[in-house]
Amino acid sequence: MSDADVRGRVVQAMMDIMDVERAALNDEVSPDTLEAWDSLSHMNLVLALEEEFGLRFTDEEIMAMLSIPQIVQTLVAKGA
Amino acid sequence: MPSFAEIQRLLRSAELASLPLLSVGVLRNATLEPIEPYLRYSAMRAGFRAEVHFSSFAGAFQEALDGREKVLSRSDLALVWLHFDTASPRLAREFPTLSRADVQSELERTLGELRVLLAGARRQTQATLLCVGFETPPLPALGIADGEAAGFGQQAVVRALNDGMREALAALGNAYFLDLSQVLARLGVERFYDPRYWHIGRAPYARDALREVADTVTRYWVATRGRARKCLVLDCDNVLWGGIAGEEEFAGLALGTEHPGSAFREFQQEVKNLAARGVILALCSKNEPETVWRVFRDHPGMLLQERDIAASRINWRDKAENLREIAAELNIGLDSLVFLDDSEFEVERVRSALPMVEAVHLPADRAVEYRNLLLAGGWFDTLSISEEDRTRSAMYRAEADRRRAHDEIPDLTAYLRSLEMVAELALAGPGEIARVAQLTQRTNQFNLTTRRYSEDDIRTFVESPDSDVLTIRVSDRFGDAGLVGAAILRCQGPLAIVDTLLMSCRVLGRGVEQVLAESCVALAARRHCSEIEGHYLRSAKNGLVAEFWSSVGFQVVKREAAEVVYRRRLSDSGSRPDWFKAIVGPFPVETLNE
Numbered sequence: 112m113s114d115a116d117v118r119g120r121v122v123q124a125m126m127d128i129m130d131v132e133r134a135a136l137n138d139e140v141s142p143d144t145l146e147a148w149d150s151l152s153h154m155n156l157v158l159a160l161e162e163e164f165g166l167r168f169t170d171e172e173i174m175a176m177l178s179i180p181q182i183v184q185t186l187v188a189k190g191a
Numbered sequence: 192m193p194s195f196a197e198i199q200r201l202l203r204s205a206e207l208a209s210l211p212l213l214s215v216g217v218l219r220n221a222t223l224e225p226i227e228p229y230l231r232y233s234a235m236r237a238g239f240r241a242e243v244h245f246s247s248f249a250g251a252f253q254e255a256l257d258g259r260e261k262v263l264s265r266s267d268l269a270l271v272w273l274h275f276d277t278a279s280p281r282l283a284r285e286f287p288t289l290s291r292a293d294v295q296s297e298l299e300r301t302l303g304e305l306r307v308l309l310a311g312a313r314r315q316t317q318a319t320l321l322c323v324g325f326e327t328p329p330l331p332a333l334g335i336a337d338g339e340a341a342g343f344g345q346q347a348v349v350r351a352l353n354d355g356m357r358e359a360l361a362a363l364g365n366a367y368f369l370d371l372s373q374v375l376a377r378l379g380v381e382r383f384y385d386p387r388y389w390h391i392g393r394a395p396y397a398r399d400a401l402r403e404v405a406d407t408v409t410r411y412w413v414a415t416r417g418r419a420r421k422c423l424v425l426d427c428d429n430v431l432w433g434g435i436a437g438e439e440e441f442a443g444l445a446l447g448t449e450h451p452g453s454a455f456r457e458f459q460q461e462v463k464n465l466a467a468r469g470v471i472l473a474l475c476s477k478n479e480p481e482t483v484w485r486v487f488r489d490h491p492g493m494l495l496q497e498r499d500i501a502a503s504r505i506n507w508r509d510k511a512e513n514l515r516e517i518a519a520e521l522n523i524g525l526d527s528l529v530f531l532d533d534s535e536f537e538v539e540r541v542r543s544a545l546p547m548v549e550a551v552h553l554p555a556d557r558a559v560e561y562r563n564l565l566l567a568g569g570w571f572d573t574l575s576i577s578e579e580d581r582t583r584s585a586m587y588r589a590e591a592d593r594r595r596a597h598d599e600i601p602d603l604t605a606y607l608r609s610l611e612m613v614a615e616l617a618l619a620g621p622g623e624i625a626r627v628a629q630l631t632q633r634t635n636q637f638n639l640t641t642r643r644y645s646e647d648d649i650r651t652f653v654e655s656p657d658s659d660v661l662t663i664r665v666s667d668r669f670g671d672a673g674l675v676g677a678a679i680l681r682c683q684g685p686l687a688i689v690d691t692l693l694m695s696c697r698v699l700g701r702g703v704e705q706v707l708a709e710s711c712v713a714l715a716a717r718r719h720c721s722e723i724e725g726h727y728l729r730s731a732k733n734g735l736v737a738e739f740w741s742s743v744g745f746q747v748v749k750r751e752a753a754e755v756v757y758r759r760r761l762s763d764s765g766s767r768p769d770w771f772k773a774i775v776g777p778f779p780v781e782t783l784n785e
Contacts (some may be wrong), residue, residue, distance in 0.1 A: 127196040170387040
């Protein structure tokens with residue numbers, strides 16, 4: 112799967128979980144800049160991505176997945 | 192099963208807004224927020240729009256004591272869920288370092304806190320209270336010695352805490368214990384806990400555990416609302432036995448004590464177990480009736496018998512239409528049915544034509560799992576099982592016999608007289624409280640006010656000097672129908688008010704309802720009232736009784752959209768069914784026998 116495919120599925124999951132528009136989800140957004148991205152929605156996003164991609168993140172990975180590029184990179188590194 | 196993201200999408204659907212609100216207040220000491228979408232989703236599937244309000248992380252006790260967070264005061268259902276490791280870190284995490292005296296005092300401290308919390312919660316709200324027990328630690332710190340430690344193992348201590356919790360809940364009334372150990376046992380350690388989020392955000396439970404607890408909470412809610420399903424409708428071929436009856440000889444059907452027939456026999460036993468709990472059984476199968484009944488009668492592997500089946504539609508017609516007829520014949524709503532079939536086509540057909548029926552696909556290549564699928568469904572869960580439940584299938588069988596007798600005797604009154612009915616009226620005592628509460632929770636159609644009462648509520652009516660709870664039992668030459676109806680009468684000076692009047696639909700049309708109404712009048716007279724008032728509160732399901740009070744001689748005094756108020760002077764005489772063999776009661780009812 113290409114990085115772009117992975118990114119598309121990540122963005123879709125974020126839209127579902129955080130109820131935000133696609134346009135709001137650029138590479139720069141982070142929990143600091145996006146109001147809907149708080150610690151609870153981050154947890155829900157992690158659960159959703161684990162279901163979506165059928166894998167399990169470590170606690171260290173969860174804490175580092177703080178931007179879309181970082182999430183995509185983590186997923187690709189885990190073989191998504 | 193939809194994924195977490197799919198659930199989020201489904202919860203944004205517009206239809207949700209039209210469902211009745213269910214406000215759930217949660218007292219907790221750990222991060223439980225991810226349960227919210229699961230709870231809202233399972234409530235939506237049961238026909239409710241759930242809102243979930245959490246107490247603050249450390250505020251559970253404060254809220255129970257003074258209600259300052261207003262989590263409980265606006266709840267229809269209060270959920271108390273304390274995480275064991277947070278409630279008692281010493282018992283959960285340091286157990287082997289404690290002396291027996293330490294364990295005992297920590298156990299008492301923890302239980303004391305729980306009692307304060309539960310009693311406080313009850314003071315804040317009369318809503319149904321559901322307390323999640325502590326899960327028995329699956330990895331006890333004493334290892335294999337835990338079970339040997341003469342009552343002081345970690346698991347034994349948790350069981351003692353749970354027993355204490357159950358006792359406290361029983362004393363509160365309308366309060367129930369959700370057994371978290373069952374959830375843990377179903378899922379296993381890996382799927383129950385999420386240690387990552389325990390460390391990152393004090394969220395101890397994995398999503399599967401939250402999903403299971405959410406489903407269980409909904410099952411409790413449905414049971415308290417009287418919305419549990421009542422009737423199991425079974426397809427026959429590849430459901431009750433393997434293969435198609437009529438296309439194969441008996442020897443070709445899979446049914447018996449050996450594989451593969453043992454899977455079907457095991458499933459039939461579970462169906463019989465449901466019948467013993469009061470679930471009505473029916474058949475809906477595409478076949479020739481004689482072919483199916485021959486298997487029932489003559490196949491040596493059959494456990495179910497013809498007399499276990501209250502209604503059947505064995506024909507080649509549309510199954511949705513057949514299900515409609517079965518519900519009508521049994522006098523129950525379509526939303527009381529669960530339908531099992533091995534054909535995806537039939538299941539889809541029923542789902543689209545009758546969405547209120549729970550239609551479940553049993554994949555024929557997984558017959559070995561049928562039993563577990565049935566047990567895990569939870570469709571028929573009730574809060575308790577009464578003696579009445581245990582004999583329900585016999586009653587429905589008797590009803591089927593009555594219908595046959597009816598066919599032989601065309602004149603209705605002559606038929607009713609031939610039944611030799613005996614109605615027995617009584618003021619409810621302690622032995623009837625559970626059954627009466629259950630009737631108020633379950634009866635939807637013949638129910639004038641649809642007020643749902645807990646056992647405690649009924650006890651209050653029974654014990655109060657100003658109210659009476661009247662019950663009616665009916666039997667006839669075919670059998671005992673049991674306690675089929677009840678009324679609650681409240682007296683206010685010269686006026687007697689019928690707070691509740693309800694009856695099981697299986698005795699509908701036999702004059703029992705008339706006897707019950709006239710008995711309310713007789714009871715009011717005994718209390719020296721001069722007038723009696725009846726109410727009709729319209730619900731989605733009680734259109735059947737919209738004209739009931741008029742039919743028993745009451746006059747309308749106030750009519751609004753949702754409520755009609757009727758009155759009758761006690762000096763006015765009512766109509767009395769004359770086909771009962773006897774009507775007996777605790778007050779003069781001879782007049783009723785005229």
